[in-house]
Structure formats: C-alpha cells, structure tokens
Amino acid sequence: MTGRDRKLTRFLRIAAFSIGMIFVLLGVLRGEHLEVFAKAVRICLECIGIG
Amino acid sequence: MSGMHRDRVETKDRPGLHERFRLLIQLASAALVNGYAAGFAGCKIFTGTSKMVCLPVLNCYSCPGALGACPIGSLQAVEGGAKHNISFYVLGTLMLFGVLFGRLICGFLCPFGLVQDLLGRIPARKLHVPEKIDKPLRYLKYVILAVLVILLPMLAVNQFGIAPPYFCKYICPAGTLEGGIPHLLMNESLRKTAGALWNWKLGILILVILGSVFVPRFFCRYLCPLGAFYSLFNRFSLFRMDLDKSKCVDCKSCENVCPMAVKVTEHINSPECIRCGKCKAVCPVDAISSRFETDMLTRNVAVKKVD
Numbered sequence: 001m002t003g004r005d006r007k008l009t010r011f012l013r014i015a016a017f018s019i020g021m022i023f024v025l026l027g028v029l030r031g032e033h034l035e036v037f038a039k040a041v042r043i044c045l046e047c048i049g050i051g
Numbered sequence: 052m053s054g055m056h057r058d059r060v061e062t063k064d065r066p067g068l069h070e071r072f073r074l075l076i077q078l079a080s081a082a083l084v085n086g087y088a089a090g091f092a093g094c095k096i097f098t099g100t101s102k103m104v105c106l107p108v109l110n111c112y113s114c115p116g117a118l119g120a121c122p123i124g125s126l127q128a129v130e131g132g133a134k135h136n137i138s139f140y141v142l143g144t145l146m147l148f149g150v151l152f153g154r155l156i157c158g159f160l161c162p163f164g165l166v167q168d169l170l171g172r173i174p175a176r177k178l179h180v181p182e183k184i185d186k187p188l189r190y191l192k193y194v195i196l197a198v199l200v201i202l203l204p205m206l207a208v209n210q211f212g213i214a215p216p217y218f219c220k221y222i223c224p225a226g227t228l229e230g231g232i233p234h235l236l237m238n239e240s241l242r243k244t245a246g247a248l249w250n251w252k253l254g255i256l257i258l259v260i261l262g263s264v265f266v267p268r269f270f271c272r273y274l275c276p277l278g279a280f281y282s283l284f285n286r287f288s289l290f291r292m293d294l295d296k297s298k299c300v301d302c303k304s305c306e307n308v309c310p311m312a313v314k315v316t317e318h319i320n321s322p323e324c325i326r327c328g329k330c331k332a333v334c335p336v337d338a339i340s341s342r343f344e345t346d347m348l349t350r351n352v353a354v355k356k357v358d
Contacts, residue, residue: 016146016284030135032129035128035129039112039128042096047219047220047223049251049252051244
C-alpha cells in the first residue's frame, strides 16, 4: 500500500464513520427507529410471501 | 514429536479447526438474533423494544425467533412509508458496521450465510462458474440493491405515498425460509391465503438452495443486497486481510478454497471477499493474515505487509 493509498484509506474511514454516526443520530431524531419498530413487531405478510 | 512434524500436523489441521471455530460463531450469532424461542412455540413474533434495533445481518424480522430488525427490510419500510423518502437510521447503521468490519459480517455473523455454508457441505460436485458468466452476474446484487431496495421503494409509491418492500416481497429467500415457512406451518389461515406470490417466492428459495449446494455462497455472490452494500467498504474497512508477498509461494491453495472465488493473490481485500479466513487457514507459509487496524486516526503508520 503506497502512502497515497494509505491517506485515501484513512480519509475514507474517517468520512464513512463520521457520516454513519451523523446519519444514525439524524435518523433517531427523525423517529425512524420508531418506524422500524412499528414494521418489525407485526408479521410482514409481503416479506413472508403471502400478500 | 519433532518440531517440524508438529508444525506440519498443525498446518494440516488448521483449516478444519478454523472452520469449526467459524461454525461455532455462526451458530452463536444465528441463535442470538433468533433467540425468541417462545415465538417458535406459539404462532407469534417478538414485540419487545429490541425490534427497533437494526441488525447488521440478513435476518427476517417476521421470523418467529427474531429479536431485532432486518436492515434490508427496515430500509424499504422507512423509504416506502409515508413520512420519509430515505432512511438515515438504517443507512448510517450499515455504514458503521461496513467501515468497521466490511464483509466479515457475511463470513461470520449472517444466519443466511450459515444456511448457505451448511448447504455447501452437502457432498455434490461443485460447479466452476465460467468467468464470462460469473463476472456480470456478480453485478446483479448491486442492481438489486439500487433498484429493488433503494429506488423503487422511494419512487414507485401509491396515491398515499406508500410502497411495498419490493426486495422482500419478490426476492428475499431469507424471509421465505425464516418467516414464511414457520408461519405457514403454524397458522392454517395463512396457509389458505398463500397463492401465486408464495409459489414464486418458494421457487426463488428452492433456486437459492439448489444454487448453494453446487455453487458456494450462491446468494452472497449474485443476489444479496446487504453483501453488495458491505462490499463497498471492503477495501478500507478497519478489519482487513493482508498478504505478505515476500512469503507467498504462489501455490494458489488460497484461491482453490475461497468460496467466493476471489483471486486472493491479486486482490486480497476484494469487494467479494467475505473474510471467512479459509485462505488464511490453508496457507502453507502463513503469508496471509487478518487484523483490525486501530490506526484510523493516526498518521505515518509503518506498514510492513503488502496488500
């Protein structure tokens, strides 16, 4: 791995990690986890191939 | 026992030991994410608060044992809902797992990966898919991720702004296996409503099962949108594989055992690598290693090994 590749890898890691954290927080603030919860606690008939 | 003989025996036993260790982790992971035993006993699913947690693995949330939410199902549920067009919560969670582990999750944690590995153990002649067919087919999982999981739930909505989970509805064999079959076995009224869609999904499941018997990790290679998402992070995830080219004797043992048919000596951190570690276990000269790089935030780290 060259020095340039290493710098790029480091940049991508930090960028992806930071964006991931921001996205999770933003999602929680928007209440998306509650939408996920509402979907996950009912049998999803489409998911299991019924309708 | 002489040192040389002991080393030879250890090297010979290592792939078997490694596979037993990996199987143990896979079984533990499958049991952990599907730990709601009461769901299998009575015809119901878990409704506790852990269901709002997005799991990093493909595991249908309608499985009677599921304790968490499937990321692919959740992504479509939020995008296809009336409130939001994009799910930051799910994408962010997957990005975090991706940057930490890459496709290590496919190799060690995914219950549907375990199913495929077990099917692959059935004694049958394994097919070598010619590169002309294999290479374009591998792009299919990216198309499925982009079209069925992201674009259609966002754009193909009804008058209320709601869209069905297209991937789950028309493709996902994990949903049929983990959710559909148990519920249909336990619930007569659901059995009566099963129609053309059920037959279609059962057909897909049978295709994936047969495919996995003859082509290792058939679903991961060609169809899995979650694997496609994680593969975007494989080249720079903190968990990575390393090949010491000064040790490598080019025997190709690693490439012969790779279930994903990765050219290990050329692209050890290929997007297709599921980090199962078979290559590392079989290497006769210990040229392959894996590690968590903890130097994400530090500069000028000396790197001895060559990628």
